[in-house]
Amino acid sequence: MAHAFIGVGQCGCGILDAIFAHPNMHRVANPIAVNSATQDLMNLKHVKRKHWVGISKTRGFVLGSTKGFDQFVVGGFGKNPVRGSEIIASHYSNLKDVLRHRIEGSGVKKGKKDVERGASFVFIILGMGGGTGSGTAPFIARAIKELFDVPVIVVGILPAVKEGSRPAWNAWRCLNEIFDYVDSFILIDNERIGHMKAMESLFKKYNTYVARGMVDLIAGTIIEKIQPSKYGANPPVIDVQDIISATSFHSGGIIKPGFATLGRFSIRLKNLPNYIIPLGGYKKIDTVSMVKQTFARLTLNDAVPEDSIKNLAVLRVPPYYLQKKEQINTDGVYDFLDEYTPLHETHFGISLTKRNLASITSLLTFKPGVIRRLKNLEKLAKEYEKVSTHIFEGYEGMVETNEVSIFESSIEKQDKSEIIEEIIKAAKEPLPEIVEREEPKLQKEVEEIIKAAKEPLPEIVEQEEPKLQKEGKDIPGDKISSAIGNMDNFTVPELVKKTGMSYTEVNETLKKLEIRGVIKEVVGTGGGFWRIYEKA
Ligand SMILES: Nc1nc2c(ncn2[C@@H]2O[C@H](COP(=O)(O)OP(=O)(O)OP(=O)(O)O)[C@@H](O)[C@H]2O)c(=O)[nH]1
Ligand SMILES: [Mg+2]
Structure with missing residues (x-):
């Protein structure tokens, strides 16, 4: 039995999707996306239809591969877990069958030797404030405990x-x-x-x-x-x-x-x-x-x-x-x-x-x-x-x-x-x-x-680490300061390129800043200009 990750409701499935965006995760675990709204399931990028379990008000739990799935699984529980619970309680044995099938039936693919098989466990992920996730997850947890010793x-x-x-x-x-x-x-x-x-x-x-x-x-x-x-x-x-x-x-x-x-x-x-x-x-x-x-x-x-x-x-x-x-x-x-x-x-x-x-x-x-x-x-x-x-x-x-x-x-x-x-x-x-x-x-x-x-470096830095610079840590010296901007790490050539200052000018300013404890050298590569600094 492989490890199982069950996302329930919109929020739970969203986080499940983000987890399975990491390709290695598919090697060790089965994603199971449970929701009462097909539309939400359609938004998932990394959890394919075969991993879906729909909740239908009339038919109970339906596998993603079921014909007519999109028509049965509609609507959601409108933030009302009590309503959800009533529907689920009446389809509890159906829920157990579906979980048994999904968890037992699809193990880790053969031939992946490096994967640990013994200690299986189940993660259930859900937004607790909504209807579907919070109404269904308690039944899912109970069913798993009744079915497996995990x-x-x-x-x-x-x-x-x-x-x-x-x-x-x-x-x-x-x-x-x-x-x-x-x-x-x-x-x-x-x-x-x-x-x-x-x-x-x-x-x-x-x-x-x-x-x-x-x-x-x-x-x-x-x-x-x-x-x-x-x-x-x-x-x-x-x-x-x-x-x-x-x-x-x-x-x-x-x-x-x-x-x-x-x-x-x-x-x-x-x-x-x-x-x-x-x-x-x-x-x-x-x-x-x-x-x-x-x-x-x-x-x-x-x-x-x-x-x-x-x-x-x-x-x-x-x-x-x-x-x-x-x-x-x-x-x-x-x-x-x-x-x-x-x-x-x-x-x-x-x-x-x-x-x-x-x-x-x-x-x-x-x-x-x-x-x-x-x-x-x-x-x-x-x-x-x-x-x-x-x-x-x-x-x-x-x-x-x-x-x-x-x-x-x-x-x-x-x-x-x-x-x-x-x-x-x-x-x-x-x-x-x-x-x-x-x-x-x-x-x-x-x-x-x-x-x-x-791309121009300032833009990249903006994109990647926009808010790194903390108050009180601003670096003085107009040009150098704005060139360093939000960068965590920087080198002399980068600053030369951004400021238009000479290597010597940049180096000297950096030395001063280092003495003042504003920045520190993290890697010195042979004493040339290719030293890497970071904010202290
Ligand atoms: N962190 C995070 N919270 C979310 C996300 N989506 C919804 N929430 C929160 O989760 C709660 C709502 O849960 P949903 O998952 O949207 O509801 P549901 O389980 O689909 O139930 P329905 O009411 O039937 O739609 C609220 O508290 C939201 O703030 C998400 O993607 N990330
Ligand atoms: Mg929902």
């Missing part, structure tokens, strides 16, 4: 506060209905983009961000999993089971789902010319800072890393970085993560990527009672109508806490406070800005870059 991880998108009390009620109801059939939740909070006027226009970017994190997790644990003994650095690895352990609580045979939030950070390892001519010039990477950056990009609004109980991080790098031990500060990452888990339960693994990027995806797991957004969601939901709230119950004593480590961590608190302040501040920054700092799309990367290299 972990179920729900990726639940919470509605933004401004969406009002009805979506909040839908979401709250769904969380409580699905809770009993779930091993872990990963919360994606639309409140992180909720302060933007046109929130909907950011969905695609946000979905891409989330999908990249999910793909990192899957790639790190399955697709690009490495054999540590092959590499001089003896890198740590994690597997799928680590994801489950890191995101749920176990005690005396009982499992309670954890509520995790995801954060991702990536950096380009080469400047643009090196993308095209991949020779040398790899950047040094500071993995500890990268993990900190993931904490500032969490998908849950108001998340306080200090309140988390467990965590996991996956680093993906090109093989170059695994040759020698010193290239990745593994101990530093462990130490940093360990500070955020009173249980000393940290999972850290390294895996490979073919791209010239280093990325880290982290998951921080909380008990529901400490998550402010859940309290807030409950409050909003109650404004609409009374609804069960049993998700907070039964966590006391779920995990044996180690008193010594709690004591230690309270001593460390003072040292940590600065980092935490920084993180909390950053976590209040609008996520879209953060997402825009992400790398260009996977598939067309090289073509895009070659095309971009032909």
